[in-house]
Amino acid sequence: MGQQQSLQERVSERYSGLSGQLRKAADFVLANPLDIASRSLRAISSDSKVSPATFSRLARALGYATFEDMKEASRRSLGLHVTSLSDKAEKLRADPSLVRTMLQRQSEACIGNIRSFAAQTDEARLADVAKLMREARQVVLFGALASTGIAEYMAYLAHYFAPNWYLAGRSGDSLGSRIAALGQGDVVFIVTKNPFAQRAVIAARQARDVGADVILVTDSYKCPAFSSANYGFVVPSESPQFFSSYAVTLVLIETLIAMIVAGSEADATAAIQRVDAKNQELGEYWSE
Incomplete structure (x- = not known):
């Protein structure tokens, strides 16, 4: 496994082989990267209703030695993450003023996606x-x-x-x-x-x-x-x-x-x- 693989890439490769509880933990990890990067394991466990031991098993299943190593990977991903500008179709329709900046918004989203992929891909x-x-x-x-x-x-x-x-x-x-x-x-x-x-x-x-x-x-x-x-x-x-x-x-x-x-x-x-x-x-x- 390449050292430059992102946390998301590791989950994507191994998700189908995870147990139900490990999938639940993985879903929380990817949906809440800021919490994983900044909060204690006890707090994360309380919010997710997943035991600390399950998060530790998930970390090992993804190739990390400890949960702290997975936490550090989440911190790195946050540093590379580009926030989405998504407003979806109804907002686009309801606010015509957005059309004036559409090219800039679309360009920024695409460039951000490319930079994120290039930085995180092995x-x-x-x-x-x-x-x-x-x-x-x-x-x-x-x-x-x-x-x-x-x-x-x-x-x-x-x-x-x-x-x-x-x-x-x-x-x-x-x-x-x-x-x-x-x-x-x-x-x-x-x-x-x-x-x-x-x-x-x-x-x-x-x-x-x-x-x-x-x-x-x-x-x-x-x-x-x-x-x-x-x-x-x-x-x-x-x-x-x-x-x-x-x-x-x-x-x-x-x-x-x-x-x-x-x-x-x-x-x-x-x-x-x-x-x-x-x-x-x-x-x-x-x-x-």
Whole structure:
């Protein structure tokens, strides 16, 4: 486990394997970071109705030696945390004056999300994921609902250099047919955010059952697909709008693509050049 992993990342990776009481403690830890960082264990136990011993067991389950080590991790996270500006749709509708500052508010939220993710993400873990995808027999991408376009964008980038990457569930390529062809050595990359797409959750489980590695990108450690994921990323998605922001998701995807290409042999560059040349021959690009 990387030393730079945030408390939230540790919870997200291990949440599905926690007992009911440990999950209750974990929920309180993530919902009340200021209390965890600043109050005594006895006070925290009294407010949460969870025993001090349970919080100590949670700390060990997350890889910390003691509760105090987990408390220090919460303090560090608070130092990096960017407060959300969320007011949601009704407030936006009810107060037209907010429109005048919307660009600034949206920009600040997205920049804050990106800074938080960059500061708290273990880059060695990113490198492991990039290596796994680069060496996979095949990579299947899937996104549903609002995440559909994100998966399509990743597929567009990947098809410049990786003919063994597939976008499932689009353009006649059914999700079921792709899962049926999976096995060991394959990777499934899934993007789903709250409210979670049912097909994404089921696809993650089916892929894991046949031995494929599952990489999950979501916005909550409570995503039910976490129990099937080999690697899970919880990306900050806070926004002043009624919808979640995908800014960090794009940063993560573009970073992984860049790492995959950077670690590839020279044939990746040649493949990109061939695709680009064919696009030009087909007149795909506008020219004066």
